[in-house]
Amino acid sequence: MYLHTQLLINEIAADEPDPAAANALQEGLGGQFGEMRTMMQYLFQSMNFRGDAASKPYKDLLQGIGTEEISHVELIGTTISQLLDGSPRYQGKKSDPVDQPGAGGAAPLKIALDTSNIHHYLVGAQGALPVDAAGNPWSGSYVYNSGNLVLDLLYNLMLESTGRLQKCRIYEMTDNKTARSTIAYLIVRDQAHENAYAKALESLGVNWGKLLPIPKTNAEQFPEVKKLLDLGLQSIQYTFSADNLSEAGKLYRGASPSNDGTELSTQQMPDGFPMTISPERKEEFAPGLDPELMALIQATAEQEMKEADSPKEATSASAKPAAAKKK
Known part of the structure; x- marks a missing residue:
């Protein structure tokens, strides 16, 4: 069973709406290497897991990371929604002409035609969609679940590494504080999950470092990322085990595979940050x-x-x- 706490796993910084940044973030949500993919892949691997009692730490690790990915889907989807909350009726910068409803005879949703994914307005009522940045629907065919533990862990390590690489690119595409606060958090958590799968492979005798060198993204150059790295967030893994029966800590311990001088540790769950309900959008005919x-x-x-x-x-x-x- 899953429990939902009405808190976001990370705080979303306030800034002006940015439909273009929202569309770029769609790749991190519904793309081939996005959060919907990692969520579904790890949960299916944990549900389909086979082995004896000695294998339980591996199942628990997959379960814990898969559960965290649910919160990542919630976080990035909420961020996209906030970035899209910028119709002419949005009360933001007074100097911005889009804040003047119908100014000069402008259509209320003209912003949808400028620089964005028009489906965010036509289909999603200014909210996130289960698609990639090109508008392609998320596909269950992305999910890899071979049934072989070593193969699955190797694939997961590659998936986290590629996801982090893409998020670094998305970070470089926008200076919007709302977008960057979420992107930076996901970059750091991807590293934590890289550490998890790398450590699990090491316990199985797999020399992953020679087989699959992790790309050096130098993400610590980003100030939002550096702040989280200084807190050691890349070396903590959450179990989300309400009954504290998870054995993932048997694997996620010792020196970090990132070679950053930190020690790995597990926690039940983070403290979280308050959630809010988005305002009505009458021009979208999306009232409460x-x-x-x-x-x-x-x-x-x-x-x-x-x-x-x-x-x-x-x-x-x-x-x-x-x-x-x-x-």
Whole structure:
């Protein structure tokens, strides 16, 4: 079973909307090496895992990383939504003409035609989509699950390495603080997962360093990344095990394969950051609840609460006729 905490795994920095950056981030979400891919690949590998009790640490490692990837999908999807929240009715920079609804006869959603993925507006109501940066739908055929532990771990190490490489490129495409805060976090966590799979392979006697040299992206040159590396976030793996039965710590320990002088360790889960609900977008015909629906919901809730507060009265009342009949 999975538990959901209503917190984001990382804080999203505030900045102006940027539809072009949102579209670039779609590659990191729904692309071949994106977060949807890693989430599905690791969860399927853990569900299909075969082995004896001695193999449990490997299953737990896959399970923990796969669970974290669910939170990455949530984080990057929320970031894309925030980057798209910039129609003419957005109240941001007063000097920006798009903040003037219908200025000069402009169409409310003209911004969708300028520099973005138009499907973000036509289909997603200014929200993330399960597609790559070219608009291609995410495909389950991306998922690799051979059933062979060594092959799966090697493929996962390659997947994390390629994902980190792509995120470094996306970082270089935009200076938007909202986009970069999420990209930097995912770059560092990809390194943590590289360390996890590298350590697991080492425990199996695989000399992965000669077989698959990890690309040197020099990501610490990015200030947002450097800040997280200084906190040691690249050397911590979360188990997300509510019952603390995970044995992933048997693998994720010792000197980091990144050779950065840090020691690997496991934690149950990070503290998280507050989540907010996006505002309505009337020009997208994407409202929440209108006054009539709100009144109906409130009335229904009050009635249900009233009935819940007096269950004994209802029970005793229904029992009286039966009792009288028996008498």
